[in-house]
Amino acid sequence: MPGLTPRDFSDIWAFVRVVDAGSFSEAARQMGTTKASISKAVARLEAALQVKLLNRSTRRIGLSEAGRDIHQHALRMVEEARAIESTAAGQQSGPGGTLRVSTSMAFGNAQLAALLPAFMARYPAVRVVLQLQDRYVDLVEEGIDVALRLSPKVDLMSAVARPVAPLNYVLAASPGYLEQYGVPADLAALHEHRCLTFGDSGPAGGWQFDVAGARLQFKPAAALAINSSQALREAMLGGAGIALLPTFVVGEDMRTGRAVHVLPALAPVGMFGTHVLAVYRENRFLPQKVRVFIDFVLEHFGEHPPWDAFLRRPASR
Structure with a gap:
C-alpha cells in the first residue's frame, strides 16, 4: 500500500470540499482552482488509500461506504488545521515566512519588481518568491499565495479577487x-x-x-x-x-x-482588462504575509497609480 504522506493533506482538503460543496465544480470555485485539479486531487487520495471514496454519476456525487468513514476523519483534520491557522494568526507578532507571488512578465518587470525592495525593508521577516509568467497560474497546484492578474477573463467567483489598480x-x-x-x-x-x-x-x-x-x-x-x-x-x-x-x-x-x-x-x-487584480485563495484566516502585501500594493498603486500621473496633468494653454 502506498500510504499517505504529508503532501496528501491538500488532497484531503480537496476531498472534504467536494463533499461539502456537492460537486467538483463548486469545490473548485470555492478553492480558486479548476475542476480538473480537484478531480486529480481526489483521484490521488483514492490511489494513496486504495479505496473508492466517491460514487460519481451524471447528476450527483455521493460518498462510498469507506468514503463516509474517511470523510469524518478528514473533516476533523481540516477543522484542526483551521484551528492551528487561527491560533497562529492571533499570536503571530508580525508577518513572516515565504510569500509566493505571480504576475505577468510585463507588469512584473515594469512595476512590481521595483516595489519589492521597499516591501522587504518594511517586512524583513517575509521572503518573497516572485514568478513572472504569461499564462494562467493555478494558485493551489502551483502553491501561489497571491497573483496580480491582468486579464479580462478573470473569474471573480473562482477566488477572492481585489482590484489594486486601474488598467489604462x-x-x-x-x-x-x-x-x-x-x-x-x-x-x-x-x-x-x-x-x-x-x-x-x-x-x-x-x-x-x-x-x-x-x-x-x-x-x-x-x-x-x-x-x-x-x-x-x-x-x-x-x-x-x-x-x-x-x-x-x-x-x-x-x-x-x-x-x-x-x-x-x-x-x-485594452486586451488585458480594466484592472490589476490581486487574486488569492478564499481563506477565513488570511495569512498576515498576504494581507500586508496586498495592503502595500494598494498603498503604492491604488486608484491613481504613479504610472498614470501624465494623464492627470493639466492641459497646456
Missing part, C-alpha cells in the same frame, strides 16, 4: 517618428501611419476605442507585431511607429517626453 491604455509614438511622419488628426488618419500591434491585436485583429459612449473599431495594417508589451515599447521608442500600450508600460515615457500621447481624446480598450 494609450496610443504612443516617439517624438522622432511624429516629426518625420506627422501627428494623426483623427482615427481615420492612422491608416496613413505605421502601426505596431501586440500579437494579433486582440478580438478580430483590431484596436477598439470608447468615444462618447460608442465603441469604435480600427483595424491597423500592422507594420510590426510583437507578443510582448515591453518589446513593443522598445520598438515604439526607436521610432518604428504608433503602438497601443498599457500605461503601466509607457507611463514614465509619457511623463519624461520620451513618448507622445497620440489622439488623447480616444479611450483605447
